[in-house]
Amino acid sequence: MLQQILKDMYIDPELLEELSDEQKQILYCKMREEQVRRWRDFEEKLSEQEKKKLAKPKLPPKPGKSMKKVDFMVDGQGRPWTWVMGEHTDDRSVEQILEEEEHSKARTIAEQEAEQLRKKNAEETERHLKVEQERIRREEKESEEKLKREAEQAALYQSMKEARETTRKLGEETKRKEEEAEKQLLELEQSEAKERRTSEAQLRQITLTRATQIYVHFKNAREKMRKQMQESGPDTEAAWREQEKRAKEAERRIRDIARTARASHRQTSLRATEKGQDAAPTTAPNNNNNNNAPAHDTRVANYCNTPSTLPRPRAGNRGPRPNSRKDIVDWFRSEEMERKAGRDASGRICPWFHGIISRQEAEALLEEEGEGAFVVRVSERIWGYAISYSAAERCKHFLIDCSDASYQFFGTNQLAHASLTAMVDFHCKVPVTMLGQELLTRPIGQRVTSDPDYRELISLKAEEMTKM
Numbered sequence: 001m002l003q004q005i006l007k008d009m010y011i012d013p014e015l016l017e018e019l020s021d022e023q024k025q026i027l028y029c030k031m032r033e034e035q036v037r038r039w040r041d042f043e044e045k046l047s048e049q050e051k052k053k054l055a056k057p058k059l060p061p062k063p064g065k066s067m068k069k070v071d072f073m074v075d076g077q078g079r080p081w082t083w084v085m086g087e088h089t090d091d092r093s094v095e096q097i098l099e100e101e102e103h104s105k106a107r108t109i110a111e112q113e114a115e116q117l118r119k120k121n122a123e124e125t126e127r128h129l130k131v132e133q134e135r136i137r138r139e140e141k142e143s144e145e146k147l148k149r150e151a152e153q154a155a156l157y158q159s160m161k162e163a164r165e166t167t168r169k170l171g172e173e174t175k176r177k178e179e180e181a182e183k184q185l186l187e188l189e190q191s192e193a194k195e196r197r198t199s200e201a202q203l204r205q206i207t208l209t210r211a212t213q214i215y216v217h218f219k220n221a222r223e224k225m226r227k228q229m230q231e232s233g234p235d236t237e238a239a240w241r242e243q244e245k246r247a248k249e250a251e252r253r254i255r256d257i258a259r260t261a262r263a264s265h266r267q268t269s270l271r272a273t274e275k276g277q278d279a280a281p282t283t284a285p286n287n288n289n290n291n292n293a294p295a296h297d298t299r300v301a302n303y304c305n306t307p308s309t310l311p312r313p314r315a316g317n318r319g320p321r322p323n324s325r326k327d328i329v330d331w332f333r334s335e336e337m338e339r340k341a342g343r344d345a346s347g348r349i350c351p352w353f354h355g356i357i358s359r360q361e362a363e364a365l366l367e368e369e370g371e372g373a374f375v376v377r378v379s380e381r382i383w384g385y386a387i388s389y390s391a392a393e394r395c396k397h398f399l400i401d402c403s404d405a406s407y408q409f410f411g412t413n414q415l416a417h418a419s420l421t422a423m424v425d426f427h428c429k430v431p432v433t434m435l436g437q438e439l440l441t442r443p444i445g446q447r448v449t450s451d452p453d454y455r456e457l458i459s460l461k462a463e464e465m466t467k468m
Contacts, residue, residue, distance in 0.1 A: 002027075002030065002401075002410070004320040005027070005031075006030060006031065006034045009031065009034065009035075011027070012321075012381070015381045015382065018359065018379070018381055018386060018397055018399055019397075019399060019410060020396050020397060020398050020433070020436075021257050021435075022257065022260065022433045022435060022436070023398065023399065023409065025257055025258045025260075026410075027410070028258075098222065099219075102218040102219060102222075103215055105214075105218065106211045106212075106213075106214035106215035107207075109210075109211075109214050110207045110210040110211035110214060111207055111211075113207075113210060114203045114204075114206060114207040114210070117203060117206070118200070118203050121199050121203075122196075125195065125196060125199075128192075129188065129189070129192050132188050133185060136181050136184050136185055136188075137181070139181070140177060140178065140181045143174075143177045144174060147170050147173055147174055148170075150170070256435070257435060260433075260434055260435040320403075321381065321382060321383070322381075322382075322383065325356060328356055328378060328380070329356075329456055331383060332378060332457045333457065336402075337457075339419065339420075340419070340421075341385075341419070341420045341421075342376070342420060342421070342454070342458075343421065344421060345421075349454070349458070350421060350424070350443070351443045351444075351445040352374060352376050352424060352440075352444065352445070353376055353454065354375050354376065354377040354378070354446070354453050354454060355377070355378055355452070355453040355454030355455070355456065355457050356377070356378045356380060356453075356456070356457070357377050357378075358380060359386070359388065359395075359397055362375055362377055362386075362388035362395070362397070363388065363395045365388075365444050365447075366388060366389075366390040366395055366444060369390050369442065369444055370390065371390060371391060371392050372390065372439060372440070372441035372442050373389075373390040373441075373442045373443075373444050374388060374389045374390065374440045374441075374443060374444065375388050375443070375444050376388075376400075376420065376424060378454075378457065379399060379400075381399075382399060382401065382403070383401075383402050383403050384399060384400045384401050384402040384403070384407075385399075385400040385402070385407075385420065386398065386399050386400065387400065387424075387427075387432070387440070389432070389438050389440070391436065391438065396436065396438065398410075398432055398438075400420070400423065401414075404416075406418065407419065407420050407422075407423045408423075409432075424440060427439070427440045428440045428441065
């Protein structure tokens with residue numbers, strides 16, 4: 001499983017959540033080592049490619065093709081010229097820059113507001129001009145129609161001479177009306193232009209006044225913010241220092257966990273290279289009233305096996321992870337039942353063994369059980385198991401990898417055990433990790449009010465049910 005993770009350089013978030021803090025740190029170390037290895041391989045390939053390029057003779061550039069080049073401005077001493085803001089006498093202060101920005105922003109906002117007002121006034125003026133023009137044209141048309149009707153009525157009762165005289169007078173009257181209409185239109189356009197010029201002048205004055213108001217508002221807001229910062233400075237400083245203190249404490253704890261995980265990883269790596277020796281993992285002194293814990297014994301052949309004495313490898317025709325609950329059941333019945341997983345020497349099911357239950361269900365079983373209580377459950381995520389342990393501050397979960405020919409915690413160069421029972425018995429005497437000092441002291445069994453949660457994995461005989 002670890003090799004697949006290192007190959008993909010990815011671990012499923014749900015599987016990562018199942019790992020303990022120390023297992024996460026070990027995984028980080030291995031992934032970092034893999035990154036470094038890949039980087040070195042890439043650097044070697046790149047170096048070889050560079051050597052091949054250097055070995056080839058360089059061709060002169062083509063005619064007319066300029067080579068790109070970057071030149072830096074240099075000072076009097078020939079060094080790259082640099083400018084540090086505020087050092088020169090002509091440089092503006094921060095206050096001056098802020099005031100200029102506020103002036104510019106206030107002017108921009110005022111101009112935008114004035115532009116909107118100008119458009120609104122222009123639309124109203126245009127609409128008023130159109131209404132007046134339509135009124136004048138309508139009155140002119142009505143006057144023409146009225147004169148025409150009067151001329152037609154007069155023609156019925158007048159002589160030829162009188163009719164011609166009447167027509168002449170009507171023509172003159174019509175011409176006079178047209179001239180008056182044109183004069184009114186011209187006066188209207190001149191009045192509208194004058195109003196537009198007056199409006200533009202007013203808008204400019206409004207823009208200046210509004211820009212000053214906005215600038216004063218920005219300046220007052222900046223002054224108010226400065227006063228608030230000065231007043232809240234001590235409180236903010238104290239809160240920042242407290243936050244920094246907590247962050248440093250959390251970082252220190254993470255470094256301790258990482259340091260312990262790396263030390264454990266190095267020690268297990270060294271033990272893996274020692275042929276013919278079976279060594280228990282080194283543990284730090286226990287300060288949690290575990291004074292009766294045995295000293296480190298290098299003779300634990302009943303619990304651990306060297307690679308030469310481990311059982312045959314598992315079947316290799318399955319995927320890196322189970323896809324469904326049925327896959328886990330089939331895997332357990334075909335492989336783990338043959339290895340008597342979860343059973344003691346007499347063949348009885350161990351009290352700590354549980355079926356396919358989630359970490360939440362395991363934590364519910366361990367709730368209020370106290371430190372040292374544990375269960376071993378079939379994992380939902382991998383081909384293996386998980387030890388759920390009740391610590392002083394919270395529940396911890398340790399994955400047991402069964403993808404190879406042994407039972408061992410997630411990682412490389414971990415202590416290998418021939419059976420699941422041997423692994424649990426070993427950690428009843430030797431802590432799981434150096435940092436946490438987790439001793440498996442109190443197994444938590446099945447709930448009396450319900451059927452065993454491993455019923456789908458193991459078909460129980462009647463005599464076994466009576467022994468439970």
